[in-house]
Amino acid sequence: MSLSQHVATLGRGPGRSRSLTLDEACDAMAQMLTGDAAPQAVGAILMLLRMKGETAEEIAGFVRAAQDSLPEVPPVDLDWPSYAAGRTRGLPWFLLSARLLAGAGHRVLLHGWNGRVGSVRAGLGSAGIRQAKDIGTAADVLASDGITYLPLEHLATGLFALLQLRDTFGLRSCVNTVCRMLNPGRAAASVQGVFHPSYRLLQADAAGLLGWSNLSVIKGGGGEFERHPSKVIAGFGLREGAAWEGRFAALHPETRRLDDGAEDPARLADLWTGRIADPFAEAIVIGTAAAALATLGVGDAEQRAADLWRGRARSSEGDRR
Numbered sequence: 001m002s003l004s005q006h007v008a009t010l011g012r013g014p015g016r017s018r019s020l021t022l023d024e025a026c027d028a029m030a031q032m033l034t035g036d037a038a039p040q041a042v043g044a045i046l047m048l049l050r051m052k053g054e055t056a057e058e059i060a061g062f063v064r065a066a067q068d069s070l071p072e073v074p075p076v077d078l079d080w081p082s083y084a085a086g087r088t089r090g091l092p093w094f095l096l097s098a099r100l101l102a103g104a105g106h107r108v109l110l111h112g113w114n115g116r117v118g119s120v121r122a123g124l125g126s127a128g129i130r131q132a133k134d135i136g137t138a139a140d141v142l143a144s145d146g147i148t149y150l151p152l153e154h155l156a157t158g159l160f161a162l163l164q165l166r167d168t169f170g171l172r173s174c175v176n177t178v179c180r181m182l183n184p185g186r187a188a189a190s191v192q193g194v195f196h197p198s199y200r201l202l203q204a205d206a207a208g209l210l211g212w213s214n215l216s217v218i219k220g221g222g223g224e225f226e227r228h229p230s231k232v233i234a235g236f237g238l239r240e241g242a243a244w245e246g247r248f249a250a251l252h253p254e255t256r257r258l259d260d261g262a263e264d265p266a267r268l269a270d271l272w273t274g275r276i277a278d279p280f281a282e283a284i285v286i287g288t289a290a291a292a293l294a295t296l297g298v299g300d301a302e303q304r305a306a307d308l309w310r311g312r313a314r315s316s317e318g319d320r321r
């Protein structure tokens with residue numbers, strides 16, 4: 001089918017339009033990723049989907065096409081996307097959670113793009129996580145460190161171009177959701193954060209259609225997979241391929257905002273090495289790590305995360321380079 005036919009399916013009007021099937025969505029995304037599709041048709045599809053609301057079948061089809069377009073990425077244990085704009089969050093403490101899991105032997109692939117807000121990438125060095133410039137570098141860093149961050153613009157240029165259309169539209173599109181579900185390393189487990197609660201179940205349902213095994217989606221700090229330690233956090237996703245809903249308990253009595261005004265990424269390294277004491281930030285790191293461990297199927301994840309934090313090697317970020 002041509003892209004214009006998919007536009008017609010979505011936009012015929014009341015009583016005549018309908019959502020795309022999974023296969024139709026896959027075909028539409030495959031055409032959009034070539035870069036040869038008419039920009040008017042691309043914009044029409046993305047904005048029609050935004051107006052009506054995406055279905056799980058549409059998201060699953062878009063994700064399938066996006067995954068098929070990727071180069072081969074080294075296999076990992078845990079997929080950790082980072083695509084929030086970051087305007088409502090503080091320091092990216094979740095990076096230390098990801099490093100904690102890597103230190104326990106779980107291979108972790110972080111990938112992302114956070115708009116013009118650079119707090120996540122600025123925090124990578126202080127968190128002891130190396131950024132890969134391409135797939136080959138990612139493979140090397142994963143082999144040595146067990147964790148790396150792969151920027152979307154180096155991973156999937158076509159998808160990155162579609163994501164950048166937000167600057168043209170002035171609105172987000174379902175491409176943001178597709179990026180969160182990209183899972184380039186085809187990991188058996190994925191952790192995803194959202195800003196709007198309605199997307200938790202949408203992403204979980206789409207993952208089920210794609211045959212994923214283990215997934216946790218939460219409304220996290222600024223839209224990232226980051227657990228507020230003073231709140232009960234609802235989780236949606238999959239466990240061994242079956243639909244799952246659960247709750248992550250509150251861990252800390254302090255009701256501090258995640259965005260506490262701190263901006264210096266060096267605080268990540270300072271917390272890791274023990275140069276500063278911040279029980280609330282520690283609870284963020286431990287709680288987020290526990291939620292990720294539970295997604296990986298680790299028993300007694302809360303205790304395991306606390307043990308990993310206490311037993312971490314307190315080297316500075318420079319020692320990992």
